[in-house]
Amino acid sequence: MDGKGATADPQLQQFIEVESQKQRFQQLVHQMTEVCWEKCMDKPGPKLDSRTEACFVNCVERFIDTSQFILNRLEQTQRSRGAFSETMYE
Amino acid sequence: MDSQGVTADPQLQQFIEVESQKQRFQQLVHQMTEVCWEKCMDKPGPKLDSRTEACFVNCVERFIDTSQFILNRLEQTQKSRGSSSATMTD
DSSP, X not given: OOOTTSOOOHHHHHHHHHHHHHHHHHHHHHHHHHXXXXXXXXXXXXXXXXXXXXXXXXXXXXXXXXXXXXXXXXXXXXXXXXOOHHHHOO | OOSTTSOOOHHHHHHHHHXXXXXXXXXXXXXXXXXXXXXXXXXXXXXXXHHHHHHXXXXXXXXXXXXXXXXXXXXXXXHHHSTTHHHHOO
């Protein structure tokens, strides 16, 4: 938030930044829990067995890989397709 | 946001515009990651294999095609049906 006219209080600014980051992280945990539960959990048993846990490990890593892949691909596509943006954004 | 009465500071205006665009792009990446993960990922493994990556590539492109198609179709429908908008929008 470098723009003029935005809050002039650097302490408040940093507070906002830290809180926003916490929120984004929490949303990520929430989303990944849902996604990996869907992919890895068969019928819930009396405990998390090691196969399910191994799947969770892979799931978190592959989801991050996927997110990066999609980002790269989207940037690439945007460059070659030009202004598809009017359909995609809101 | 060109109307009078909104901020008179062009620098702030541009800052807002750029940040908004970044946010819309991030939301798009987020949505596409979720959608393509659902369609392309079987059981998460130790790495992204080439078949899954190929699926991601197709997924991104087809999702954009779909969005464009829906937009066109909706515009067409709106033109021929006239005021269907009373039921659809809002």
